[in-house]
Amino acid sequence: MATLKDVAALAGVSVKTVSNVVNGYAFVRDDNRRRVEEALLATGYRPNLGARNLRRGRTGFLGLVLPELGIPYFGELAGLVLRAAQAHEWNVLIEQTLGTREGERATLASLGTHLIDGAIVSPEALMEGDFAELAPGIPVVVLGEHSVDLPIDRVGIDNVRAAREAVRHLLTLGRTRIAAIGAHPHRGTAAQRLEGYRSALAAAGLPPRDDLVATALNYHRRDGASAMAALLALPEPPDAVFCFNDLLAVGALRTVAEHGLRVPEDVAVVGFDNDEEGSYSRPSLTTVAPDKAAIAGAAVDLLLRRVETADLPPEQVRTPFRLEVRESTGG
Secondary structure (H helix, E strand, O other): OOOHHHHHHHOOOHHHHHHHHHHOOOOOOHHHHHHHHHHHHHHOOOOOOHHHHHHOOOEEEEEEEOOOOHHHHHHHHHHHHHHHHOOOOEEEEEEEEEOOOHHHHHHHHHHOOOOOOOEEEEEOOOHHHHHHHOOOOEEEEEEEEOOOEEEEEEEEEEEHHHHHHHHHHHHHHHOOOEEEEEOOOOHHHHHHHHHHHHHHHHOOOOOHHHHHHHHHHHHHHHHHHHHHHHOOOOOOOOEEEEOOHHHHHHHHHHHHHHOOOOOOOEEEEEEEOOOOOHOOOOOEEEEEOHHHHHHHHHHHHHHHHHHHHHOOOOEEEOOOEEEEOOOHHHH
């Protein structure tokens, strides 16, 4: 591999001048900069990022902790974090917790054993006291809204408002028996989406019906399918359903069709996450669409600032979302 000396010899300048150009220093004469840039291209020089990070006191790696890469939302988010991190010359190490409290606590406790500059964590089941497991000295950015009063940087959408808008959309269609699939005893985002669901119904003057709220211990297609089957077996089955992620909604669509019912004529369906699968399902799926690129970019930017300046006050970034109306609600 070409070295700084090779580039300097070809350009006819000092090694220091080449180093200044490579590191983006402004005070280099234009003719010298041009010659160095031409020599860099001719030699194919690539900077030694490992050595550069060591000089900065960094490893050049960040951790990304996600519940389950098999869930399309988290798989897409991981790709977006990788892209945003690469723009800052960071590599990414990915950990999967499967969304259990035990897995998340163990991962938090082990962060200090990895050579990373910081971590982006998307917890599902952590409780407030569990954040004490964080390895000291490891900057962390948490994804999603969580009811913890701790000085931690956070990035996420307003889940309550997003769920409320999804249910309001179903109400505008004249639906009055609106079910929810995705209630969970330990997931903070599930609690927030359930709150938004109930808030929209209350604002419309509809009394709450516990039998229309289906629990899902996992957020896979089969869980949505089985929950929908139970809802359709009720004496007064729903005429609409709000699912807490798109995989649950895809499973629900399948069950509705198997019961000989039509979507949206008999049952309107709304999901959450805007996975690509929903745009190709038949009917295509109306869904809450978080700005995943904004989430990934904000998380990486926050972590970079935290790595560079540890004593900054914690920030909470709310990223946008939209309701993507498709065929499953008549769009």
